[in-house]
Amino acid sequence: MSTQVLLLGLLVGLANYLFRYLPLRLRANATRPAKRGATGVLLDSIGIxxxxxxxxxxxxxxxxxxxxxxxxxxxxxxxxxxxxxxTRSIIVPTLLSALGYGLAWKIMMVI
Structure with missing residues (x-):
């Protein structure tokens, strides 16, 4: 694999992560309403x-x-x-599922 492709993949991945992470981090100190409505539940489900x-x-x-x-x-x-x-998070499950897929594929190739 070319180092340019690897570098581009890492750069795009970092930009994507920061695009999703920074708005949440910047609003973390904002006051949150005590009751979540239907819209809040809907938006929480969009990730999964x-x-x-x-x-x-x-x-x-x-x-x-x-x-x-x-x-x-x-x-x-x-x-x-x-x-x-x-966990009710999307980051860890995504990484774990990719790892699980890779391990299952590797085990199937060995057997």
Whole structure:
């Protein structure tokens, strides 16, 4: 892999992370209302919904082409759902599901 591609991927990933993180950090000291309405609950659910949608859209063509990818995808999806349910954060579950997918794929290739 070219170092330019790796550097570009890291730069885009960092910009994406900061684009999502900084608005939350800058508003962290603001007073929050005591009661969350339906809009707050809806906005809290967008993170996990978008990750699940990306998982389905990106994995469907791969699974249709190579059925061996179905099991690692299901492992990643299960880890995503369980860890999001436990932590209510989207960062850790996304990383854990990517790790779970990679490990399941590696184990399948060894067996």
């Amino acid at each position: 919904a978008s990750i699940c949608a990306l998982l389905v859209v990106s994995s469907a063509p791969e699974i249709m082409h190579d059925s061996k990818r179905a099991l690692p995808t299901l492992v990643g999806f299960a880890i995503l759902g369980m860890s999001f349910y436990k």
